[in-house]
Amino acid sequence: MMKLLRRTLIVAAIAAPAFAHAAATVDAPAxxxxxxxxxxxxxxxxxxxxxxxxxxxxxxxxxxxKKHYGSGNMQAQQKDAAAQGVVWLQVISSAPGQQGFVDGATAQKLNADRSAVPAATLLDPKGDLGKLYGAQTTPHLYVIKADGTLAYKGGIDSLATADKADIARAEPYVKEALAAVAAGKKVEKASTRPYGCSVKYAS
Structure with missing residues (x-):
């Protein structure tokens, strides 16, 4: 049993994500x-x-x-952000052959079909951008202030489930972060645990 445990730990260490020491740090330049x-x-x-x-x-x-797009929650947050002059960028870091990988035309159609309104969708099939920021899950969100410093990173909200019914009672971390930034205040919960599917980087 101990040998198996050691072997598991060694394999886990080898498989540790390359972005474990990524430079996206709250209160530092993004x-x-x-x-x-x-x-x-x-x-x-x-x-x-x-x-x-x-x-x-x-x-x-x-x-x-799907929880946040199927309920309209993500689209609503995108629209609210745009109304405040915030630039909302989607990032797709799924590698070719992995779940979630799409080409540009498909990404645009998906957004049109869902009435999503990001300012742009960034294609990151090699995972360079995702690993640079240490993106772990979908969704995983980051808020960057106008001066270029990172103000928030983490989950969209506080309830790590795939149930749409939980959105209304969750603490909306990203909304709160944007409100704090707009008011010139420090984000109270500036780093939270992201939840969702793992980002499908190339293996």
Missing amino acids: PAFSAVTADGKTVSLADYKGKTVVLEWTNHDCPYV
Whole structure:
């Protein structure tokens, strides 16, 4: 039994994600990046200097993502953010052949069908952006202040379930983070546990 346990621990250590020491740290400058969007443009974080930015890791086939899109919760938060001048960016880090991988045209159709309104959808099939930020789950969200510092990272809310009925009674971490940033206040719960499906990086 002890040998099996040691072997399991060794395998787990080898399989530890490469982003375990990623540089996305609250109150520090958010890692700079550039990425290709679903409509074929190249954007960088620097393009949005002076604006609050939300990064939302997503996988349309994940039950936890379906919870927030199927209920309209994610779309509502995207619309509210846009109304406040916040730039909301979806990120798809699923690798080719993995759950959630889509090409640009499919990503755009998915958003149109769901009435989703991100400012852009970033395609990250190699996982470089996801690993840079240490994205672990779909959804996993980050809020970057206008000065480029990371204000929040973690779950969309406090209830780690795939049940739409739980949304109304959950603490809405991302909404609270955006409200604090808009008011010039420190985010009270600036780092929370993300929940959802694991990001489907290339194995």
